[in-house]
Amino acid sequence: MYSRARSAEAKRSRAEDLLGAARSLAAGLGGVRHLTLATVAESAGLHPSAIRRYFDSREDLLLELAERGWMQWREALTARVEGARNLTPAEIAEAVATTLIAQPLFCDLLIHVPLGLDGDVGLDRAFRYKSNAAAAHDAIINALTASGTMSAEAVRNLTTAALGLTAYLWQIGHPTPTLAELYALHPRLGHTAQEFEPVLIRLLQATATGLVTPR
Amino acid sequence: MYSRARSAEAKRSRAEDLLGAARSLAAGLGGVRHLTLATVAESAGLHPSAIRRYFDSREDLLLELAERGWMQWREALTARVEGARNLTPAEIAEAVATTLIAQPLFCDLLIHVPLGLDGDVGLDRAFRYKSNAAAAHDAIINALTASGTMSAEAVRNLTTAALGLTAYLWQIGHPTPTLAELYALHPRLGHTAQEFEPVLIRLLQATATGLVTPR
Numbered sequence: 436m437y438s439r440a441r442s443a444e445a446k447r448s449r450a451e452d453l454l455g456a457a458r459s460l461a462a463g464l465g466g467v468r469h470l471t472l473a474t475v476a477e478s479a480g481l482h483p484s485a486i487r488r489y490f491d492s493r494e495d496l497l498l499e500l501a502e503r504g505w506m507q508w509r510e511a512l513t514a515r516v517e518g519a520r521n522l523t524p525a526e527i528a529e530a531v532a533t534t535l536i537a538q539p540l541f542c543d544l545l546i547h548v549p550l551g552l553d554g555d556v557g558l559d560r561a562f563r564y565k566s567n568a569a570a571a572h573d574a575i576i577n578a579l580t581a582s583g584t585m586s587a588e589a590v591r592n593l594t595t596a597a598l599g600l601t602a603y604l605w606q607i608g609h610p611t612p613t614l615a616e617l618y619a620l621h622p623r624l625g626h627t628a629q630e631f632e633p634v635l636i637r638l639l640q641a642t643a644t645g646l647v648t649p650r
Numbered sequence: 651m652y653s654r655a656r657s658a659e660a661k662r663s664r665a666e667d668l669l670g671a672a673r674s675l676a677a678g679l680g681g682v683r684h685l686t687l688a689t690v691a692e693s694a695g696l697h698p699s700a701i702r703r704y705f706d707s708r709e710d711l712l713l714e715l716a717e718r719g720w721m722q723w724r725e726a727l728t729a730r731v732e733g734a735r736n737l738t739p740a741e742i743a744e745a746v747a748t749t750l751i752a753q754p755l756f757c758d759l760l761i762h763v764p765l766g767l768d769g770d771v772g773l774d775r776a777f778r779y780k781s782n783a784a785a786a787h788d789a790i791i792n793a794l795t796a797s798g799t800m801s802a803e804a805v806r807n808l809t810t811a812a813l814g815l816t817a818y819l820w821q822i823g824h825p826t827p828t829l830a831e832l833y834a835l836h837p838r839l840g841h842t843a844q845e846f847e848p849v850l851i852r853l854l855q856a857t858a859t860g861l862v863t864p865r
Contacts (some may be wrong), residue, residue, distance in 0.1 A: 606761065613769065621777065
């Protein structure tokens with residue numbers, strides 16, 4: 436067991452260890468569904484009761500992971516399109532989709548955060564999360580608008596569609612154990628569960644194309 | 651309090667009463683999030699312990715509501731396009747979106763069912779749900795393909811996008827109390843939460859248009 440972190444820097448470092456442990460656990464469990472503060476603490480070598488010094492609740496920890504996810508998505512996507520000037524809607528859609536696919540934990544959190552952001556999270560914490568997420572979103576929209584042929588409004592609609600399709604298709608593609616067992620017995624029923632990545636890319640490219648087609 | 655339903659028909663009728671109570675409660679609470687078997691039983695005038703004679707678990711009841719939702723969506727959508735032969739992709743998308751919007755409980759369940767269909771639901775029950783949902787989905791695809799100019803494959807992609815966008819946008823548009831309070835204080839952060847219906851229609855029409863545009 437670790438001893439208690441005494442300095443502010445030691446506390447931050449310990450919080451990072453815990454976030455790393457949460458990431459590894461979520462990857463091993465196939466999602467954040469079964470993640471608890473107790474298992475995160477245990478996996479980081481901390482007493483379960485001690486994790487409350489770093490995160491107020493499970494939701495607080497998930498929000499922290501989601502906030503980092505927004506920053507990472509912004510960095511990956513702006514790096515991906517940097518210097519480009521004439522990307523087509525289909526190329527922009529592919530960049531959006533593949534940078535999301537590269538962050539499975541963020542894909543998973545896209546639905547868990549809005550469903551769970553409630554009682555266990557204070558207004559101040561919710562405000563910080565939403566403000567940082569909105570700033571990252573705005574930076575993404577600016578970068579995509581500058582790098583291609585879509586208007587800022589069309590890009591905003593495309594990213595909204597990307598968040599929605601990703602949030603849903605990721606969950607469908609990573610079914611609960613009961614559904615996974617059912618799909619193994621009846622593969623026809625699990626058809627859509629196999630195909631998260633190609634379906635997301637294809638649907639998002641269609642949406643991007645349609646968004647720039649005159650009505 | 652009701653007495654115990656003794657015949658099979660009385661039991662079916664009691665189960666329908668409970669489903670009706672669940673629908674009313676979900677509408678009043680703004681979603682199924684806070685729905686419990688105990689509150690459903692109480693609201694139908696049944697002792698909390700007695701509801702287990704009709705539904706094995708909360709998940710079993712939600713599955714029953716979702717299954718009815720699929721049937722109702724199939725009926726509403728096939729009725730809506732009946733007799734049509736040349737609907738455009740945008741017209742088909744509008745029919746899909748508006749018939750989903752007309753069923754808020756089904757919109758809400760679109761994400762709660764795949765997230766929650768686990769331990770409390772047996773394989774047989776999951777199989778029955780997925781089979782009936784797939785049959786309704788196939789019937790919808792056939793009706794939409796026959797009524798318009800989109801191919802069956804394009805229609806299937808469109809309905810997948812519709813389910814994903816609806817599942818996500820409905821939750822964003824019906825925020826938790828904490829998020830609703832935050833949006834009241836900072837309207838800019840809640841921008842997307844106001845707009846479930848027009849955003850769904852607009853994005854789905856763009857997707858439909860893109861799905862029929864040659865690459």
